Amino acid sequence: MQRRVHERRPVESILFAKAGNKDGCYCPLMLRIKLIALLFVFTASACGLQPKNIPSHRIVGSDNSEIEAVSDVRFGVLGNTRTTIPILDSGKDATRQEKASGQIIGDLMWQSQQGALDFVVLLGDMVRFSRDSEWSAFDAQWRDLLDGESVPEMQGRRIPTMPVAGDREAVLDERLQGFGGAFPGVGASIGFNRVASWYHIDQKIGQAKWRFLVVDTNKDGLGSRWREQLFWLPQAASGDYDHLIVFMHDSRITLASDGEMNPDGVPQELIELIEQHAGLMKLRVVFSAGGHSSEIYLPEGRLGTAYVGAGGGGPKAATLRRWGDGTRAGMEAIQLEPRFDLALQGVLARREGLSQSVMDEARAEGDWDGFIGRYNSKHFPLSGYWLVDIQNDTLRLGFRLVGPTGALEEIYSLSYRSKEGWSASSQ
Numbered sequence: 001m002q003r004r005v006h007e008r009r010p011v012e013s014i015l016f017a018k019a020g021n022k023d024g025c026y027c028p029l030m031l032r033i034k035l036i037a038l039l040f041v042f043t044a045s046a047c048g049l050q051p052k053n054i055p056s057h058r059i060v061g062s063d064n065s066e067i068e069a070v071s072d073v074r075f076g077v078l079g080n081t082r083t084t085i086p087i088l089d090s091g092k093d094a095t096r097q098e099k100a101s102g103q104i105i106g107d108l109m110w111q112s113q114q115g116a117l118d119f120v121v122l123l124g125d126m127v128r129f130s131r132d133s134e135w136s137a138f139d140a141q142w143r144d145l146l147d148g149e150s151v152p153e154m155q156g157r158r159i160p161t162m163p164v165a166g167d168r169e170a171v172l173d174e175r176l177q178g179f180g181g182a183f184p185g186v187g188a189s190i191g192f193n194r195v196a197s198w199y200h201i202d203q204k205i206g207q208a209k210w211r212f213l214v215v216d217t218n219k220d221g222l223g224s225r226w227r228e229q230l231f232w233l234p235q236a237a238s239g240d241y242d243h244l245i246v247f248m249h250d251s252r253i254t255l256a257s258d259g260e261m262n263p264d265g266v267p268q269e270l271i272e273l274i275e276q277h278a279g280l281m282k283l284r285v286v287f288s289a290g291g292h293s294s295e296i297y298l299p300e301g302r303l304g305t306a307y308v309g310a311g312g313g314g315p316k317a318a319t320l321r322r323w324g325d326g327t328r329a330g331m332e333a334i335q336l337e338p339r340f341d342l343a344l345q346g347v348l349a350r351r352e353g354l355s356q357s358v359m360d361e362a363r364a365e366g367d368w369d370g371f372i373g374r375y376n377s378k379h380f381p382l383s384g385y386w387l388v389d390i391q392n393d394t395l396r397l398g399f400r401l402v403g404p405t406g407a408l409e410e411i412y413s414l415s416y417r418s419k420e421g422w423s424a425s426s427q
Contacts, residue, residue, distance in 0.1 A: 049131050049178055051177045051181030052181065054136070054139075054181035054182050055135065055139040055143075056182065056184050057183055058146070058160040059161060059183050059186055060119045060160045060161065061201045062199070063187060063196075063200060064188075064201075066201075067201065069204060072206075073203055073205050073389075074117055074388065075117065075119045075387075076108050076120045076385050076387055077120075077123065077308070078121075078122065078310050078385035079124055079125060079166070079311045080289050080312070080313055081104075083128060083137060084096060084315045089316040090316075093258065094257065094292065094317065095377045095378045096316060096317070097381050098315050100313070100314065101313060103406045104313055104383070104408065107407075107408040109145050111387070112158075113157055117387075119161060120146065120159065120162070121161070121163075122161055122162070123247060123248075124167070124168070124169060124249035124289060125167070125314070126182075128171075130170065130172055131178070138182065145158060146159065146160070162214065163179070163183045164214050165216050165249065167218050167221060167249065167250075170218055174221055175194065176195040188232055188236075190228055198215050198232060198233070198236075199214050205390050205392060206391060206392035206393075207393075208392050209240070209242050210242065211244045211245070213237065213244060213246045214246075215247070215248050216249070217249050217250035218250075219264065233270070233273055233277070234276075234277040237273070237274045238277040243284050245284055245285045246270075246271065247288075248267060248270065248288050249289055250263050250288060251267060251307075251309055252286065252288070252307060254288070254290045254309050255321040255323070255324050255336070256291020256292060256293035256295065256311065256318040256320055256321075257293075258291055258292055259290045259291020259309070261290075262328045267288065267290075268329060284306065285308055285395070286305060286306070286307050286308070287308050288308070289309065289310050291309055291318055292312060292317055293382045294311070294312040294384050294386075294399060295309035295382075296308050296336065296414065297334055297337055301421075302421035306337075306422060312382050312383045313383070313384075313385055317381030317383050319374050319375065320336075320375045320382055322341055322362075322364070322372070323336070324372070337414065339414075340399070340412050340414075343411045346411075346426065347401065348362055358380070362376070384400050384402050384408060386398065386399055395415065396413060396415045397414045398410045398413040399411060411426060413425050413426075
């Protein structure tokens with residue numbers, strides 16, 4: 001397979017990477033959007049970046065640390081929680097859900113107060129760009145849940161986070177100083193007072209050792225640090241542990257309308273390198289947030305790796321297709337995990353006030369004139385997060401969906417048991 005040549009891109013090209021068509025061309029409307037957004041960048045640049053002024057937050061652990069748990073660990077996983085970027089967050093196949101992040105954070109806080117949440121994994125795009133004002137907005141958004149130096153507005157239990165760098169964290173800040181300021185001690189040690197956006201943590205849960213591995217998919221933004229990550233990764237993926245979970249921002253597999261599947265082959269390159277050194281059948285789950293939706297796939301069957309899209313945590317919701325071509329991900333045709341798809345069909349059928357055309361579009365039948373079944377975000381946004389529960393060798397993934405009233409409910413779960421593999425259930 002012929003690979004693209006990677007070139008360093010200017011900041012504005014990173015900011016507008018998803019604004020054009022698939023050929024990179026811009027129509028007159030896109031040019032106007034680009035000019036407006038460029039003004040947005042210059043305005044943002046004037047705000048400045050001083051890492052010492054950024055409120056800090058406690059992380060789960062530093063690179064290569066080992067944490068002893070009792071017998072049960074629970075954490076939430078979500079991405080794209082940044083605030084809205086006007087114009088760019090709406091379009092033909094996307095809609096804005098301004099309250100979604102607050103509703104999700106409220107549910108996470110409820111889980112935490114019940115003692116049912118140990119930490120939260122944030123899969124990148126926590127800010128629109130890296131400036132003091134953006135990181136202060138992030139802190140204000142999360143301070144009642146995430147443990148940090150800011151005083152919370154509400155009293156209660158606060159928890160640490162496991163942060164993952166997305167492309168937005170590098171906008172106007174290629175050295176990720178804002179990311180390092182918000183999460184002191186994050187990343188592997190690479191010297192020269194630089195911030196790395198890759199690391200791993202081991203958790204001893206009961207009799208099993210689980211490795212959590214965080215990698216950075218922003219190859220263009222990392223520059224020479226990309227080679228440093230590749231040098232570090234084989235050792236981080238190898239070692240004495242039983243199960244592996246990988247966290248990254250860009251997705252190897254996504255059917256979200258605004259998501260790019262396996263961009264430039266980078267997620268696949270990282271996953272294949274990890275699998276090469278991890279050992280046979282150790283990689284259980286790959287979490288990512290490349291598209292603004294919630295999705296899950298088992299392309300290798302019940303004994304293979306689960307690919308989970310957790311990008312539905314913010315104010316933008318993208319339309320989700322039910323199946324598609326997996327060639328760009330190095331796979332054949334892919335489809336949503338069948339029980340997850342069935343769960344969404346069930347929820348859709350119970351929703352009131354939806355037209356028959358909306359139902360037909362989701363089912364790819366009746367009067368629907370399109371070519372593929374899809375969940376239209378304008379009528380059925382898949383905002384929510386994944387709640388992960390690990391007990392010894394058993395792993396459970398539960399998807400909690402934001403409902404019409406703003407309350408969240410678990411509509412689906414997928415469990416892994418050694419020697420049995422994956423089994424799914426839906427409400």
